Amino acid sequence: MKTQRLQTKPRVAVCALRVQATDDKTRLMPAGTFHAPRGAAEGTGPWHLSAEHAQAIIRLAAARSTDIAIDYEHQTLYAEKNGQPAPAAGWVDPRSLEFRDDGLYGAIAWTAKARAAITPGPNGEPAEYLYLSPVFPYDANGVPLDLLHLALTNTPAIDEGAAQLAAARMAITHDVTNDAQEIDTVKREQLILTLGLAAEATEEQIDGAIAALKASAADAKALREALGAKDDAKPDEAVAALKASSATAAPDMTQFVPVAVYQETTQQLAALKANSNTAELDALIKEGLDDGRIPGQATADWLRVQGIAACKAHLEGAPSIAALKATQTQGKPPEGTKEKDGELSDTELAVCKAMNLTPEQYRAANPA
Incomplete structure (x- = not known):
């Protein structure tokens, strides 16, 4: 992973385009100046995608070893929080990206379910999903820097927590080669400080710290479920739930004997x-x-x-x-x-x- 020191924190946004099921390439990000239709993770734009900026994204994508995922409703970003699966709606071939006058295009292999969801009915009925929403990091000037993944959605916006997760993934798991362009929005020093590691921490130590955080989150989720607490319950609320459960739980009387019998014995x-x-x-x-x-x-x-x-x-x-x-x-x-x-x-x-x-x-x- 190649990183470069930043002057601003990583930011992640989404926009929306009308989705089209074609055998040719699909527009993934608009060209020129554009805004979010219903707000974005941080700010509402404007963002600016030129041919030069698009070529930087294309070079990063060509260095990937995996396809670019398309999910439903940005569930990839929320799976760890809500515990629900994040099935793919389709996959973008990263080596198929190209820039055209109206935006960045790519070849999508849709699943059968997704293709049916974006196709209007035979009698003109509207499709289940109308928008394709890309998730992308951008710099202080509003220039998109990469294409992380996309989603089929009718409400193209993600919350701040999902934006932070996307930024963290961009920072630590972005799959590029040493010859690819550096991701100049990754503030490695801030990530290390947040994880409580030494300034000279290695990539393996960073990955281990993130894995430990995920394990802790999983343990906390299991504890909340055992106590019947809400997913977003704070520690004091979880403790209150534990007290309540212990106060109301009926003991198994078959495991005890009457006091009089014990004293007599x-x-x-x-x-x-x-x-x-x-x-x-x-x-x-x-x-x-x-x-x-x-x-x-x-x-x-x-x-x-x-x-x-x-x-x-x-x-x-x-x-x-x-x-x-x-x-x-x-x-x-x-x-x-x-x-x-x-x-x-x-x-x-x-x-x-x-x-x-x-x-x-x-x-x-x-x-x-």
């Missing part, structure tokens, strides 16, 4: 867990009393208060004291035997050592 699980822990704690204490790792009932009651984790920790660290199992007094001094007041027996001291307790802590847990 939770309470039952908690009770089962508590009973299981209590039974396990009772079994651990009994085992400790039997093998002497728990010296007496007072220690057993104390461990019961501490819980199952503390009981397990005590049993893992306490030695099994055979004397407590063997004596008939369960580790208590025989009747008639007294220890000194305030002192612990050897057995009790062994328990203190095993449990890492001080005598005072042991006496507090096992009062006489």
Whole structure:
């Protein structure tokens, strides 16, 4: 793509000519000074097409690798916005362009449907379409610079958004060779700035940025459709639609259970867990009393208060004291035997050592 720095922004316009279905060439753009019949994308003319200007357009067209499309109602420019197809009504052979006294002519291959639409009825009925509307960029002096595409229409005008799209396509996708005339209306620097790219951006980076914009537009369109928002809805309107849909959407109650059922189930699980822990704690204490790792009932009651984790920790660290199992007094001094007041027996001291307790802590847990 060859571009040249501009002093004015690209402008795109349309005009209208009576369409004629002939086997010869059809006039595509009038010669001399002409205006738009019902307004144009930017301004209403006047535009000026001379033989010299027409030859520049002919050279650009000859360098194209594709034919020049003719659609219906300029749908090619609106397809991305309204999502509707843009079927071709015909195709202009770009190498068939020639300038005549009254304008620029070219050979058109019409589709069968389009040919029927532009042909009057057998009894003089008017045709469905009367005008052929070319889309062309022009400079500050109103000189047409190229022929982008054409449309069958009865209202030959396009809005500003379509004009901007046509200008962007002219700027980045115009199919010309290096030997063709430069498109001096393409303001490349402005395009790069709009896309947020670096000044030295390559053509591949520009194409990638434009593709990303198209993908974002497609995602936004899908989101608006999902929310039921209008095509031209602003972000805050889309958010409002989302809130409204979430507020009115009825939940699938088959995916939920009543609160009372949930609470009852939770309470039952908690009770089962508590009973299981209590039974396990009772079994651990009994085992400790039997093998002497728990010296007496007072220690057993104390461990019961501490819980199952503390009981397990005590049993893992306490030695099994055979004397407590063997004596008939369960580790208590025989009747008639007294220890000194305030002192612990050897057995009790062994328990203190095993449990890492001080005598005072042991006496507090096992009062006489």
